[in-house]
Amino acid sequence: MKESTWKQCIETHSSLKVSPDKGKINSLVDTAMGRNTFFESNEINENNSNYIFEGYYSSMLEILHALLLHHGYKVTNHICLGYYLRDVLHKDALFRMFDDCRYKRNSLVYYGRKMDFETATFAIEKCKELFEEIKNILDNK
Secondary structure, three states: OOOOOHHHHHHOOOEEEOOOOHHHHHHHHHHHHHHHHHHHOOOOOOOOHHHHHHHHHHHHHHHHHHHHHHOOEEEOOHHHHHHHHHHHOOOHHHHHHHHHHHHHHHHHHHHOOOOOHHHHHHHHHHHHHHHHHHHHHHHOO
């Protein structure tokens, strides 16, 4: 069954209740911040934009995993991370942004569909924006 809601993610065990782990949360945040710092020091060009997008997407995933872990959940797929944003936090705009980035990342990684430079730089900015929004939510918990 392919999940279409957070409730279904729980029912199918794609999202599991766990004890929050402050050490792991901090480690995920530190790794994500470090990766972002690394990519900020690189100039984005047509040859590296898809790879830089993947890096920013990974950082955004780490901060999102940290947020869910803070709330006592471990999620085994990316789509359920999005459903948490939409169905639990009621952040529809963030969900749509996340889902668009997720789709672009899946097209790149699983189907070999590289983005043109303009699309990749736009997706990078969306990942950065998502990262900041999710980090703000986490910081305010």
